[in-house]
Amino acid sequence: MQLIDIYNNLPNEICDYIQDLHYSIYHNKLMKSNLSELEIKGLLITLNRCQYVDEDNTTRNERINYVKTLSKCKCCDKHFNNRPTFLQYLNGYIPNFDTKPHWYYECKCNCKYYINAFCWIDNDEIIDVTINNNELKRNRSYTCLF
Numbered sequence: 826m827q828l829i830d831i832y833n834n835l836p837n838e839i840c841d842y843i844q845d846l847h848y849s850i851y852h853n854k855l856m857k858s859n860l861s862e863l864e865i866k867g868l869l870i871t872l873n874r875c876q877y878v879d880e881d882n883t884t885r886n887e888r889i890n891y892v893k894t895l896s897k898c899k900c901c902d903k904h905f906n907n908r909p910t911f912l913q914y915l916n917g918y919i920p921n922f923d924t925k926p927h928w929y930y931e932c933k934c935n936c937k938y939y940i941n942a943f944c945w946i947d948n949d950e951i952i953d954v955t956i957n958n959n960e961l962k963r964n965r966s967y968t969c970l971f
Contacts, residue, residue, distance in 0.1 A: 865898045865936070872939055880946050888943045889915075900934035908937035909944050917948045 832840065868891060872878060883891075896911040898904065909918050920941045 861897050864894055868894050869935055869939075873935065878939065878942055878946075883946075885947065888947060892940055892943050895936045895940050898934060898936040900936060901932040903930070904932055904934060904937045908940050914940065914944050914947070918944055919949050920944050 832843075835843075872891070875882065892909075892914045893911050896908075909920055922945075923941075
């Protein structure tokens, strides 16, 4: 006797229940895979609405959570392979400063841009630069390359 024969001999209520269980498990798996993507897109929308992202308008814990979330982004191979990882961020990694704007590249996702910014904010040292023999300006070291 085959499984389809057993299934066809069951009452309709049990068949409906089996189908509901099957599709709820399928739906749950689908939603779990989409949840991470929705979280990333929501975070990017929020960050894109900020005029600027700096230590003045975000806390260290917020930046840690942002980097943790953005590290899961799978927008393109270039960003996936070249952006700092969450562990690099925590271990003090400072990415090279890219002079090209983030919209110059094909991929329009800002995940790499924001992770780099958070690495600079939390890991790059602040140095004093003297301008015009009198003015003292505080900059991050990557801004003094120019």
